Amino acid sequence: MIPITIVAGYLGAGKTTFINKVLAETKSPLGVLVNDFGDLAIDHDLIQNDDGLTYSLNNGCVCCKLNDDTGAALESIKNKDISGVLLEASGVAIPIKVANYGLSWPGFSLNGILSLVDGQSVESLLDDKYVKTTVRDQLVQADRIVLNRHKKNIPKRLLELNSDIYTDREIQNYPEFIQDSFLSEKRIDDFQENHYAFKTSSLVSKESINKDKLKDFLSTNPHIHRAKGWIRDQQHQSWLVQMNKGGCKFIPCSYQTQNRMIFISTESINFQSQLINRFT
Amino acid sequence: MSETIDHLITVYKAKSIITMNPSLPRAEVVAVRNGYILETGTLESLQPWLSRHEYVIDNRFEDFIISPGLIDPHLHPSMAAVILPMHFITAMEWKMPWGVIPATTSKSEFDDRLKESMVNPTHGELFITWGHHDLWHGPISRSRLNAINSDLPIIVWNRSFHELCMNDGALEYLDIKESDVKTSSQIDFVKGRFYEMGLAYAIQKLNPYILAPEVFQEGLTKLKQVVHFGGQTTIADMAVGLFDFETEVQSQMTLYDNEETPFRVELVAQSAALSGAKTTTEAEAIIAKLPERNSHRLKFRKRVKLFTDGAFFSQVAQLLDPGYIDGHKGEWLSTPEQFEEATRVYWNKGYTIHVHVTGDLGLELAVDVLEKMQFERPRFNHGFTVEHFGFSTPEQVHKLAKLGANISANAYYLHELSNIYANDSVGFERASSMARIGTSFREGITTTLHSDFTMAPAQPLMSMWVAVNRINEKGKVMGEEECITPQQGLEAITINAARVLGLDHEIGSIRAGKKADFTVLAEDPLEINPIDIKDIRIEATVFEGKVFDIKSS
Numbered sequence: 001m002i003p004i005t006i007v008a009g010y011l012g013a014g015k016t017t018f019i020n021k022v023l024a025e026t027k028s029p030l031g032v033l034v035n036d037f038g039d040l041a042i043d044h045d046l047i048q049n050d051d052g053l054t055y056s057l058n059n060g061c062v063c064c065k066l067n068d069d070t071g072a073a074l075e076s077i078k079n080k081d082i083s084g085v086l087l088e089a090s091g092v093a094i095p096i097k098v099a100n101y102g103l104s105w106p107g108f109s110l111n112g113i114l115s116l117v118d119g120q121s122v123e124s125l126l127d128d129k130y131v132k133t134t135v136r137d138q139l140v141q142a143d144r145i146v147l148n149r150h151k152k153n154i155p156k157r158l159l160e161l162n163s164d165i166y167t168d169r170e171i172q173n174y175p176e177f178i179q180d181s182f183l184s185e186k187r188i189d190d191f192q193e194n195h196y197a198f199k200t201s202s203l204v205s206k207e208s209i210n211k212d213k214l215k216d217f218l219s220t221n222p223h224i225h226r227a228k229g230w231i232r233d234q235q236h237q238s239w240l241v242q243m244n245k246g247g248c249k250f251i252p253c254s255y256q257t258q259n260r261m262i263f264i265s266t267e268s269i270n271f272q273s274q275l276i277n278r279f280t
Numbered sequence: 281m282s283e284t285i286d287h288l289i290t291v292y293k294a295k296s297i298i299t300m301n302p303s304l305p306r307a308e309v310v311a312v313r314n315g316y317i318l319e320t321g322t323l324e325s326l327q328p329w330l331s332r333h334e335y336v337i338d339n340r341f342e343d344f345i346i347s348p349g350l351i352d353p354h355l356h357p358s359m360a361a362v363i364l365p366m367h368f369i370t371a372m373e374w375k376m377p378w379g380v381i382p383a384t385t386s387k388s389e390f391d392d393r394l395k396e397s398m399v400n401p402t403h404g405e406l407f408i409t410w411g412h413h414d415l416w417h418g419p420i421s422r423s424r425l426n427a428i429n430s431d432l433p434i435i436v437w438n439r440s441f442h443e444l445c446m447n448d449g450a451l452e453y454l455d456i457k458e459s460d461v462k463t464s465s466q467i468d469f470v471k472g473r474f475y476e477m478g479l480a481y482a483i484q485k486l487n488p489y490i491l492a493p494e495v496f497q498e499g500l501t502k503l504k505q506v507v508h509f510g511g512q513t514t515i516a517d518m519a520v521g522l523f524d525f526e527t528e529v530q531s532q533m534t535l536y537d538n539e540e541t542p543f544r545v546e547l548v549a550q551s552a553a554l555s556g557a558k559t560t561t562e563a564e565a566i567i568a569k570l571p572e573r574n575s576h577r578l579k580f581r582k583r584v585k586l587f588t589d590g591a592f593f594s595q596v597a598q599l600l601d602p603g604y605i606d607g608h609k610g611e612w613l614s615t616p617e618q619f620e621e622a623t624r625v626y627w628n629k630g631y632t633i634h635v636h637v638t639g640d641l642g643l644e645l646a647v648d649v650l651e652k653m654q655f656e657r658p659r660f661n662h663g664f665t666v667e668h669f670g671f672s673t674p675e676q677v678h679k680l681a682k683l684g685a686n687i688s689a690n691a692y693y694l695h696e697l698s699n700i701y702a703n704d705s706v707g708f709e710r711a712s713s714m715a716r717i718g719t720s721f722r723e724g725i726t727t728t729l730h731s732d733f734t735m736a737p738a739q740p741l742m743s744m745w746v747a748v749n750r751i752n753e754k755g756k757v758m759g760e761e762e763c764i765t766p767q768q769g770l771e772a773i774t775i776n777a778a779r780v781l782g783l784d785h786e787i788g789s790i791r792a793g794k795k796a797d798f799t800v801l802a803e804d805p806l807e808i809n810p811i812d813i814k815d816i817r818i819e820a821t822v823f824e825g826k827v828f829d830i831k832s833s
């Protein structure tokens with residue numbers, strides 16, 4: 001099975017740049033599918049890849065799949081010596097629909113949905129008359145978000161929609177970043193149409209946090225499926241916290257003035273109550 | 281005809297001639313020479329011509345009504361070419377040139393029809409039928425098909441085109457194995473059903489058969505009959521490049537550019553489908569040269585097709601609040617920024633722009649961008665046309681009028697979908713006002729009707745019937761206030777269609793100097809009870825002075 005990584009995100013979010021960074025650093029060949037429908041085949045020329053491994057897609061018919069370029073490209077790339085496929089979705093693609101190729105197409109698997117976000121424009125796009133729901137879907141449906149060109153803090157609205165955010169500065173090695181499947185629990189549940197069962201809670205506070213207590217809380221609370229955010233401990237060290245079914249990680253990060261965390265759980269967590277004292 | 285100069289005048293007599301020329305709305309005879317109309321009126325009024333030149337009187341239409349040749353300004357020959365070679369087994373009756381396909385409305389009837397027809401393969405050794413619908417014909421499955429025949433390769437394609445089912449014979453023939461197919465996929469191997477991405481996979485296997493050059497040509501040949509049968513003398517291929525630009529242009533040139541073809545085809549390229557173009561500016565440069573390839577019957581002009589939102593039938597039209605009842609969202613086909621930029625390139629070069637628009641948010645984008653263009657570089661009589669015109673608001677229609685836009689509506693949406701969309705999609709208010717054609721006429725907008733064939737039957741009289749009566753498939757009138765008069769309905773499929781295609785100086789009405797394109801009708805569409813408009817028999821068409829009879833089947 002060849003893993004497909006979906007690279008989604010609105011126009012100008014940095015999808016092509018991201019793909020080129022992966023291609024520049026990768027040791028094993030990757031197939032690249034560039035979806036240009038509605039645009040012209042600009043992106044294909046900007047992708048720097050080995051000959052014959054980049055396909056430009058143009059899903060011409062709006063109401064049938066008779067000329068499905070994606071399927072044709074997957075069939076054609078199937079027998080080539082590649083370790084994975086990067087599928088660049090169009091700027092208006094709904095990620096889950098594109099991800100169905102990874103789930104359905106014989107010979108392929110879904111590695112995960114990555115949505116790229118331009119920090120400068122995301123907030124105005126979330127209010128845009130035409131594309132607010134499209135951009136929202138692109139954020140909510142992603143397993144991981146890569147945030148480009150942002151200043152200071154990560155916009156709170158972005159955090160509330162999806163907390164699995166990596167800034168471009170946090171990515172050390174691009175091929176490694178997408179090497180292992182990052183398909184989230186939430187994603188699998190989405191496909192089982194259970195996503196209404198999940199609640200999102202957030203914690204924003206100024207008190208320093210006891211990292212070990214927080215870790216303990218996260219690993220013992222059965223309702224919490226994922227958590228992500230930034231905290232500052234009693235020694236004034238700041239940490240990037242990432243928790244999913246696979247475990248809980250604390251990565252040292254630049255100084256944070258406050259704690260900001262998002263929790264995806266089957267029950268709401270009320271951090272305003274005494275609960276917060278458990279790890280402060 | 282331009283090829284052979286014939287100085288003889290032919291005078292066609294009719295029971296009545298509907299000219300669609302407001303200055304002389306009715307006539308008794310029309311004189312034709314060299315494919316052009318000399319004059320229409322009475323035998324007496326035509327004497328200045330007839331006393332000076334040789335003429336013959338042709339009485340064959342004396343019991344019939346002559347109207348201007350009907351025009352379908354938006355259909356897709358390449359889509360039709362794919363579907364028409366399939367064997368139709370459907371819940372609705374289809375009137376085809378090769379016979380009426382009767383309605384098949386039960387499970388057992390469906391199986392019987394399949395049994396009779398499957399022995400005649402449609403695509404090489406494959407038998408493909410189109411039109412199955414669960415509600416009428418019961419759920420389809422591999423085992424049900426195998427019970428009919430498990431050896432012959434049989435494929436049953438759903439009416440919606442979004443799903444298909446195969447028997448053992450077909451799976452084996454196409455070499456689709458259970459081990460290749462994933463459990464998580466949109467393929468139910470046990471039931472032999474393929475949908476969504478699973479369907480895309482099946483189509484990938486089927487493409488060598490359904491897009492085979494000989495099958496595609498058979499389909500285009502059948503479409504030629506369908507267009508003639510519908511009484512049309514002009515059609516527009518409103519998105520050349522749907523499958524493959526070169527194949528589509530070349531096969532239509534080969535099959536349609538000859539004396540036996542009773543219609544002309546206006547070709548409108550889809551900007552985004554031009555391979556080799558990296559920017560809209562480059563695409564425009566290619567489109568600008570396309571008229572060099574024009575032939576007598578097939579012509580590219582300075583026009584282009586762009587898109588805003590998703591397909592109406594698939595419920596992915598982009599809606600303004602309050603959106604769809606179930607909360608699902610529509611889709612864009614390109615980003616609004618890309619749409620605006622493409623529009624600007626063509627607008628500034630003086631093109632007529634046709635925009636596929638289905639939902640009211642999609643229309644909002646089209647209106648906003650047109651308004652911006654008018655601010656940046658005002659144009660008169662630019663012909664910017666909203667194609668499909670599914671959902672809209674009265675205020676948007678008013679703005680379209682102010683901005684000088686045209687509307688080309690698919691009225692058949694209302695007939696087929698308004699009942700189900702009222703109950704399950706957007707509610708009664710918006711479902712009953714889809715294709716808001718009455719408002720469009722009241723605003724003075726040049727409004728035409730199209731079939732988007734195969735989305736609706738390629739029969740302009742059917743489109744006119746829906747627009748005049750607004751009766752849905754359940755027989756209920758939907759949005760009475762949006763009904764138009766028979767006169768407006770006939771304008772829509774003749775002179776207005778010609779205006780939208782920029783050909784109103786040549787076709788669309790019967791007057792001195794225009795091309796002699798006529799549709800010969802058994803009844804008068806302006807006098808008959810409007811409920812019977814769709815059933816008017818079409819006797820013949822006349823294309824550039826040449827008569828093409830329609831054999832009644």
